Each structure stands twice: as structure tokens, then as C-alpha cells.
Amino acid sequence: MLTRRQTLLLAAACGAVAGLAAARAHAAAPGRVLVLGGDLAEIAFALGAGSTVIATDDTALWPPEAAALPKVGYLRRISAEGVLSLLPDLVLANPGAGPRTALDQIAAAGVRVETGPEGESADIVPAKIAFMGRALDRAAAAETCAARFEAEMARTEAALAPLDSRPRVLFLISLAGGTPIAAGTGTAADAMIGLAHGTNAAAAFAGYKPVSAEAAIGLAPDVLLLPDHALEGYESPETAVRAAGLGATPAGREGRVVVMDGLRLLGFGLRTPQAVAELARALHPDAALEGL
Numbered sequence: 001m002l003t004r005r006q007t008l009l010l011a012a013a014c015g016a017v018a019g020l021a022a023a024r025a026h027a028a029a030p031g032r033v034l035v036l037g038g039d040l041a042e043i044a045f046a047l048g049a050g051s052t053v054i055a056t057d058d059t060a061l062w063p064p065e066a067a068a069l070p071k072v073g074y075l076r077r078i079s080a081e082g083v084l085s086l087l088p089d090l091v092l093a094n095p096g097a098g099p100r101t102a103l104d105q106i107a108a109a110g111v112r113v114e115t116g117p118e119g120e121s122a123d124i125v126p127a128k129i130a131f132m133g134r135a136l137d138r139a140a141a142a143e144t145c146a147a148r149f150e151a152e153m154a155r156t157e158a159a160l161a162p163l164d165s166r167p168r169v170l171f172l173i174s175l176a177g178g179t180p181i182a183a184g185t186g187t188a189a190d191a192m193i194g195l196a197h198g199t200n201a202a203a204a205f206a207g208y209k210p211v212s213a214e215a216a217i218g219l220a221p222d223v224l225l226l227p228d229h230a231l232e233g234y235e236s237p238e239t240a241v242r243a244a245g246l247g248a249t250p251a252g253r254e255g256r257v258v259v260m261d262g263l264r265l266l267g268f269g270l271r272t273p274q275a276v277a278e279l280a281r282a283l284h285p286d287a288a289l290e291g292l
């Protein structure tokens with residue numbers, strides 16, 4: 001049996017070991033983090049690590065604290081020089097960030113670069129949260145955040161389960177140049193349309209492809225879905241639809257044009273349950289969607 005003195009010494013030793021472990025963990029936690037990807041930036045702030053984020057790319061527009069940070073350019077056109085000038089000790093990148101050569105140059109300069117999980121579905125969000133939790137030393141907060149997200153998605157899916165109709169939706173990521181670019185299968189837009197109980201009118205092809213006005217009319221969409229950035233330079237959604245020659249589609253004739261925040265709609269981040277609910281209400285205006 002330990003004497004009182006031995007017990008006190010053991011407690012002191014355990015306390016010292018615990019203190020050393022905590023100090024090491026704190027030292028290992030990144031102090032200057034640069035986040036490439038609006039989805040990952042949202043998660044960083046939700047995990048309470050926003051104070052460590054020194055800059056983001058142009059897609060990080062939520063929360064407002066992320067939008068206010070210095071920007072290093074568009075996600076897919078990152079400059080290694082621009083990133084390194086901010087002296088980060090950790091870069092957390094969405095899989096779409098690039099070019100790859102720029103990320104390699106950043107890593108070669110001695111900066112830790114980690115790329116998040118890839119996927120175009122709500123199922124990938126918990127993995128993104130776990131990735132950020134590990135990278136930012138916020139594992140416990142990440143577990144809580146992921147559980148909350150999964151509960152919100154489950155409630156949203158349960159509320160939409162009774163819906164029978166599947167309106168045809170044509171998502172156009174761009175109207176620039178007079179030739180709309182539509183989203184086929186294997187895209188974030190296709191996944192979101194399905195989650196909101198719609199049918200992708202462009203399911204005959206994969207990825208994003210230009211579609212002529214004649215082709216769009218032939219796809220017979222009941223709803224035209226646009227990200228907010230596609231309306232830049234147009235007075236209104238209706239003006240944009242007419243300019244692209246889509247007024248003769250069923251959606252154009254009925255004025256069923258839905259515009260949503262691009263990151264919220266396509267980013268597959270923490271706001272995905274709310275984005276699905278918003279899109280579902282727009283696609284099914286006559287349905288009684290309890291709980292949404």
C-alpha cells in the first residue's frame with residue numbers, strides 16, 4: 001500500500017505528465033491557418049477555430065468573419081507566392097483547390113498542406129468535419145458538430161419522405177456568353193436536386209456541359225435553378241432567362257426560376273440541411289412540409 005507521501009508524489013508526477021502532454025498538444029495546434037474552400041472555412045469557424053484562420057480564398061463568404069478575412073484569389077487559381085506571403089504554418093484545402101503545382105510549391109516551402117475528403121453528397125460532410133477537427137486540434141468539437149449535422153439531415157429527409165412528385169429541374173451554373181452551362185450527373189447540383197426530391201432534367205450527360213436554347217427547351221424543365229453568381233450583369237432572374245433564350249421552356253413560361261446562394265447550395269457544408277429544405281420548398285410550393 002502506498003504511503004501518504006508516495007501518493008502525493010505520484011499525484012504530482014501524474015500532474016506533471018498531464019501538463020507536459022497538454023503543453024505539447026497546445027504547441028502542436030496550428031497558429032496560422034489558411035483555408036482554401038468555403039465549405040472548410042465554415043467548419044473551421046463552427047469548431048471555434050476561427051481565431052487561427054488568417055486568410056481564405058474567394059469562395060469563403062460565410063460566416064461573415066470568414067468573408068472579412070484577406071483573400072488569396074479564386075479556389076482553382078491559387079498563387080503559391082500569394083499564400084506564402086501570409087506566412088501560414090498550415091494550409092487546409094478543398095480537393096478542388098489548385099493548381100496542384102501551386103500546392104506542391106507551398107508544401108516544398110515547408111508549409112504543412114492537407115487536403116480534405118472528396119465527394120459530392122451530404123454523406124461527405126461528416127468526413128469534412130472530422131478532417132477539420134483533426135487538423136485544427138478540435139476533435140471533440142468536431143464530434144459534436146458532426147452529430148448535430150447528421151441529426152439535421154435526418155430531420156430534413158424525414159420531412160421530405162412523403163413527397164411523391166419529382167419536378168424536372170435544370171441547373172445552370174453559368175449564363176455567360178449566351179450559352180448556358182448545365183449540370184448533369186455526378187455533380188453537386190445533381191445530388192442536391194435529388195435530395196430535394198426533384199429530377200435532374202440534364203441527367204442524360206455527366207458533368208457540366210453547354211446547352212443551346214433549343215436543347216434546353218427539349219429538356220422541358222419545370223424549374224430553372226441558378227446560383228446567385230450566374231445573375232451578375234443581369235437586372236433580374238427573368239431578364240437573365242430571356243437573354244439566354246430560355247423563356248420558351250416550361251419553367252420560363254411559368255416564371256419558375258429559383259436562385260440560391262451558390263456556396264450554400266453546392267458546397268456540401270454545415271448549411272446543407274437548410275439548403276435542401278430551401279430548395280424543396282421552392283420545388284414543391286403546394287406541399288405541406290412539416291418541420292421545414
